[in-house]
Amino acid sequence: MKIILCALLIFPLTVSAQPSTCYGTTSNGKLVNGVQLPEKGNNYVGYSSVARLAGRTYVHSTVSKIITNAYTALEKEQPTKVYKYPETGFKNGGQFKPHKTHRNGLSVDFMTPVTNSKGQSVHLPTNPLNKFGYSIEFDKHDRYKDFKINYEAMAAHIVTLHKSAKSLGYDLWRVIFDPKLQPRLLKTHYGRYLKKNIQFSKKRSWVRHDEHYHVDFSIPC
Numbered sequence: 550m551k552i553i554l555c556a557l558l559i560f561p562l563t564v565s566a567q568p569s570t571c572y573g574t575t576s577n578g579k580l581v582n583g584v585q586l587p588e589k590g591n592n593y594v595g596y597s598s599v600a601r602l603a604g605r606t607y608v609h610s611t612v613s614k615i616i617t618n619a620y621t622a623l624e625k626e627q628p629t630k631v632y633k634y635p636e637t638g639f640k641n642g643g644q645f646k647p648h649k650t651h652r653n654g655l656s657v658d659f660m661t662p663v664t665n666s667k668g669q670s671v672h673l674p675t676n677p678l679n680k681f682g683y684s685i686e687f688d689k690h691d692r693y694k695d696f697k698i699n700y701e702a703m704a705a706h707i708v709t710l711h712k713s714a715k716s717l718g719y720d721l722w723r724v725i726f727d728p729k730l731q732p733r734l735l736k737t738h739y740g741r742y743l744k745k746n747i748q749f750s751k752k753r754s755w756v757r758h759d760e761h762y763h764v765d766f767s768i769p770c
Contacts, residue, residue, distance in 0.1 A: 569610040571642070571653040571770040578770065580642030585635065586616065592627075593620050593768035596635035596660060596675040596682060607640040609654035611719065612766050614769035616657065619713040623705060630670045633660040635682055635761060655722075655766045661687075661759065662702035666695045670702060672758065675679030685760040692735070693760075694769040698730070703762065704739035711746055714766060725750045 554623075570581040588595050588608050595601055608616070616634070623630065635658045638651040645651040660682055665671045673696060675682035691698040711721050724747055726734065731749055734740070743749075 551681060555647065559760075566686050568611075569608075569654055571609050571655060573653055573770060575650040575653055575656045576764055580607070580609060580638065580640070581636070582610065582651075582652035583640040583642065583654050584610045584613045584716075585640070586613055586637060590617070590620050591629065593632040593634065594672060596633055599677075600636065600681060605645075606637050607654065608637045608657060609766070609768060611768055612655060612657065615710065615713045615717060615719065615766065618716070619706065619709040622682075622709050622713065626709065627702060627705050628676065630662060630699070630705070631672055632662060632702070632706060633661055633672045633675070634658065635675065644740055648766070652765075653770060655768055655770075657764050657766070658761045659706065659764065660761050662699040662706065663693075663696040670699060671696070682760055687759050699761075701737050701739075702733050704734055704737040704743060707762075707764070708739045708742050708745060710764060721747060721768040722765040722767040723748045723750055724765075725758050727759040728752070730759060740748050 567582045572579045584607060586595065586608060588601060593605055594747060600606065610640055620632065637657050638654055644651050650656045660673045663673050664704050673682055673685065679685055685693050687698060688695045707724060714720050726749060728751055735743055
């Protein structure tokens, strides 16, 4: 009986430790052995405990490692900045409404970093009333209520994601962010690196992508 109980305890750990396998594309694919991103870290949080319980924060195991390594690196490079990630995908991938992608574990959304009225780095509020952040719209001055887009923090995050991916032998495929706001991102301290290494989508997506930026990771499926 003890042997059986031990086996039952060990088996789930063994399964969860297996690397993920992705199939197809971000818009027509699936995922096997997806892993759930940590609920929070020293400088980041997930966007909703409800959505987490609903299983909407799973990614490919390599993507998870890239993301968490990047957050760790940002603790040293940007110690006063905080970050938040919203939706990623289901454990087994597949259709992920209302998104048109996020189907094979390689697509991740990140909430746009912001500062408050005091210039402090804070989390953009995400709750059911604003569709967990997705209904937020910034004005022409990059403001939403008392919050303002922190382009420097966002640029640092994208650069660190790229470096984290490259350190593991992978890359970023593309970043989707409102084309009208991209020039402001490229004017940051990290602008030259972004121009040289990051492929930004130049076409406006079916949603604006100002309150969040979408990152597709380049990992063989």
